[in-house]
Amino acid sequence: GRHISTAQRTISTTSQRHFENKGPEKQKLFQEDNGMPVHLKGRASDALLYRATMALTVGGTGCVIYVLAMAAFPKKQN
Template sequence: FLQREIIHKQETHLEVKASKPQAPSQTKLPRLASRAFSSSARQLKNKVPESQKIFQEDNGLPVHIKGGTGDVLLYRATMTLTIAGTCYSLYWLLIASFPQKKE
């Protein structure tokens, strides 16, 4: 009796599935969504404690340079552009402060 009931359930389940044709895009979406939230995805390591240790060390460096070579390069590029821009502005202020020569 139990075997017949299982077969009957399987047959009705197949009939229900066969009676509802779905577009391919409708069947892919739940699968993609379940993959996005799956627990089997690669877990990323929490790097915050390591970064906190690096930035809280007392090694005499300012905090904006403690990040490494990239931070040093960004700092130097920023300082270079700032100084160059200031000098360029002062040059044009100097030029503008003198009267124009009449020809």
């Protein structure tokens, strides 16, 4: 059992080191006071995801309002 614990220890220490190096860079990026909202401070993919979410939200809201209006005022069939 001694060999397994050594291997696990090696894996956990290397992964910790990997995260420690990236942490301060990310903190600097997100704490920078450049007037940007936090959800757009990341990469371009963040902005793209935000725009897609807003488009879906606005589109979905429009659809719901349209369907509700059609249900509220049904066309009279003669």
